Amino acid sequence: MDAQINTPAAPHAYAADAAFAAGEQRPAAAPAPFIEVRGLVAAYEGKIAVHGVSLSVPAGAHLSLLGPSGCGKSTMLRSIAGLETPLEGEIIVDGRTVFSSARRINVPAEKRRLSMVFQSYAIWPHMSVKENVGYGLRLQGVRGQELHSRVLSALDMVGMAAYIDRPATDLSGGQQQRVALARAYAFSPKAVLLDEPLSNLDARLRARMRTELKDLQNRLGLTTIYVTHDQEEAMAMSDQIIIMREGRIEQAGRPLDIYDTPRSRFVADFVGAANILEAEVTGRDGSGHILAQVGGAHMRCAPRENLPKVTTGGRQLIAVRTVYPQISTPAATPGESHLPENTWPARIERREILGDVIVYTVGWPGGSIRAHAFPSHLLEEGRPVTLHIPPERAILVAADE
Numbered sequence: 157m158d159a160q161i162n163t164p165a166a167p168h169a170y171a172a173d174a175a176f177a178a179g180e181q182r183p184a185a186a187p188a189p190f191i192e193v194r195g196l197v198a199a200y201e202g203k204i205a206v207h208g209v210s211l212s213v214p215a216g217a218h219l220s221l222l223g224p225s226g227c228g229k230s231t232m233l234r235s236i237a238g239l240e241t242p243l244e245g246e247i248i249v250d251g252r253t254v255f256s257s258a259r260r261i262n263v264p265a266e267k268r269r270l271s272m273v274f275q276s277y278a279i280w281p282h283m284s285v286k287e288n289v290g291y292g293l294r295l296q297g298v299r300g301q302e303l304h305s306r307v308l309s310a311l312d313m314v315g316m317a318a319y320i321d322r323p324a325t326d327l328s329g330g331q332q333q334r335v336a337l338a339r340a341y342a343f344s345p346k347a348v349l350l351d352e353p354l355s356n357l358d359a360r361l362r363a364r365m366r367t368e369l370k371d372l373q374n375r376l377g378l379t380t381i382y383v384t385h386d387q388e389e390a391m392a393m394s395d396q397i398i399i400m401r402e403g404r405i406e407q408a409g410r411p412l413d414i415y416d417t418p419r420s421r422f423v424a425d426f427v428g429a430a431n432i433l434e435a436e437v438t439g440r441d442g443s444g445h446i447l448a449q450v451g452g453a454h455m456r457c458a459p460r461e462n463l464p465k466v467t468t469g470g471r472q473l474i475a476v477r478t479v480y481p482q483i484s485t486p487a488a489t490p491g492e493s494h495l496p497e498n499t500w501p502a503r504i505e506r507r508e509i510l511g512d513v514i515v516y517t518v519g520w521p522g523g524s525i526r527a528h529a530f531p532s533h534l535l536e537e538g539r540p541v542t543l544h545i546p547p548e549r550a551i552l553v554a555a556d557e
């Protein structure tokens with residue numbers, strides 16, 4: 157019986173309007189930025205941590221800064237919050253310049269009307285939940301009934317109103333994190349800046365909290381910047397992602413556009429799982445497709461925007477997400493001359509059953525490639541199959557410097 161072993165997903169068009177880091181193409185009617193950062197340079201003891209980064213976040217949007225440890229995400233966030241003083245650049249919040257090196261403006265953190273939530277929660281153990289949530293409001297002079305009702309309403313938002321009089325020490329990790337969020341919301345901030353707020357929670361709770369947090373941000377319509385090194389969290393939480401690397405922006409865009417169209421090997425590896433194929437470019441066809449030789453396989457790659465520079469005869473990397481190679485039976489016959497484009501005879505070399513997904517390693521004329529499949533279609537190792545890689549899933553990426 158013929159069978160398609162894994163289902164191809166529908167292609168996502170590359171959206172030029174997705175990216176909104178400075179220098180990216182922006183649609184004509186882009187919403188006005190609520191937070192804007194221009195040319196931010198920050199350093200610690202003379203060592204540059206952020207190299208002239210610009211970004212803008214429209215009102216009500218959720219942006220994630222994603223990248224490996226030490227890439228400068230927290231420094232960006234802390235600079236926007238006013239907890240670090242950059243060397244250069246401008247930061248504008250809701251039309252007001254809160255930092256400008258050129259104009260010597262540096263509005264203190266507490267006057268920026270931005271709330272920040274930290275990984276460590278910063279909950280004081282000697283205080284009750286009410287005192288923790290109301291602490292900042294008290295510093296602002298809020299007292300009495302107004303203090304009580306603002307604390308209560310913030311706790312209500314995170315489902316913790318019943319805990320108002322509990323000592324903070326009675327709370328679980330997830331509850332402490334909710335209290336930290338309530339404290340951030342109690343200020344009625346213009347935007348919330350979250351620095352790895354869920355990383356101290358176990359995996360299950362983290363997944364639940366990220367759904368809750370996203371719902372809450374949407375309900376409140378708050379502009380959010382979310383720092384994380386967890387790609388799943390960034391994809392789930394945000395409508396825009398900026399991937400940072402060594403203090404610079406590597407790529408910016410909507411989560412699925414970044415997933416489907418990584419521009420570099422770094423992004424292909426950091427977000428999702430990808431096969432990276434080494435190829436030699438052999439030319440272009442009439443429709444602009446790039447023709448490449450991968451081992452013993454001829455391959456066509458669909459053209460797209462922002463292609464890295466390709467020259468005939470040049471070496472090139474091609475990223476193929478592990479979810480996109482299509483395996484089917486019956487097997488194509490080696491030497492068959494009328495196979496559809498990007499289709500080859502192949503063989504299951506290995507299978508790993510991971511529960512939700514099966515990862516097949518498939519031998520094909522181009523070498524070996526990993527392909528995800530549903531557990532409902534088990535193929536034994538050694539089984540001849542047909543492999544198809546849709547040209548729009550063969551993404552030319554820049555090599556890492």
Ligand SMILES: Nc1ncnc2c1ncn2[C@@H]1O[C@H](COP(=O)(O)OP(=O)(O)OP(=O)(O)O)[C@@H](O)[C@H]1O
Binds near residue numbers: 200205225230231
């Ligand atoms: N207080 C500090 N003193 C000296 N160097 C620092 C300080 N904070 C950060 N750095 C350095 O600045 C660079 C960027 O750090 P930053 O904390 O912004 O990165 P990050 O991407 O948020 O990393 P992480 O996920 O580990 O927090 C790193 O090289 C880091 O070592």
